[in-house]
Amino acid sequence: MQDLELYRRILGIEVPWHVDAVELKLDAGEVHVHLAHRDGRDWPCAECGTGYKLYDHQPERRWRHLDTCQYRTILHAEPPRSACPEHGVRVVQLPWAEPSSRFTALLEGLAMEWLKAASQKAVDGLLHLTRISHHLATEARDRPASTSLRLLAVLNAGSSTPALVKRRAPPADAPLTHFAPPLHRARW
Numbered sequence: 001m002q003d004l005e006l007y008r009r010i011l012g013i014e015v016p017w018h019v020d021a022v023e024l025k026l027d028a029g030e031v032h033v034h035l036a037h038r039d040g041r042d043w044p045c046a047e048c049g050t051g052y053k054l055y056d057h058q059p060e061r062r063w064r065h066l067d068t069c070q071y072r073t074i075l076h077a078e079p080p081r082s083a084c085p086e087h088g089v090r091v092v093q094l095p096w097a098e099p100s101s102r103f104t105a106l107l108e109g110l111a112m113e114w115l116k117a118a119s120q121k122a123v124d125g126l127l128h129l130t131r132i133s134h135h136l137a138t139e140a141r142d143r144p145a146s147t148s149l150r151l152l153a154v155l156n157a158g159s160s161t162p163a164l165v166k167r168r169a170p171p172a173d174a175p176l177t178h179f180a181p182p183l184h185r186a187r188w
């Protein structure tokens with residue numbers, strides 16, 4: 001059970017989400033972290049934020065996260081959907097990633113920071129990825145600057161409640177360097 005709590009803390013996963021299973025695939029050099037949520041709560045409409053009962057789930061999705069040591073780390077979850085009378089059936093906003101992204105917000109944030117000082121090819125190599133830089137260059141950079149930063153704020157705040165997100169989110173033009181990392185790392 002200890003690895004579940006460890007990964008919950010590393011990932012900043014908070015209620016209603018929890019780490020349901022951690023699967024180490026040694027041969028593939030991968031750690032697969034399966035996220036699940038508690039039942040019986042309301043899920044805010046992604047458009048207006050009004051809470052509604054769970055409607056259903058999307059099929060399981062995967063997000064590439066920062067490596068765990070030398071192991072590629074991949075999150076798995078079935079995103080819930082709520083049915084808003086005004087906006088229809090919508091996937092709820094997940095605290096660890098943008099709706100359209102295959103990468104977690106922390107991975108995107110780190111890549112965006114490194115892209116300030118390194119080439120796309122170099123960043124891809126450092127993150128052991130292919131084309132994340134291309135993805136960020138063509139998609140994430142076109143998003144409002146506050147989008148990924150807001151998700152980073154969510155992870156830093158350890159909460160996915162809209163009110164807290166709004167209060168702690170930086171202004172859209174705030175540089176990424178104003179954000180502390182989610183974990184307080186020792187200086188070497």
Ligand SMILES: [Zn+2]
Pocket residue numbers: 045046047048049050084085086087088
């Ligand atoms: Zn709505």
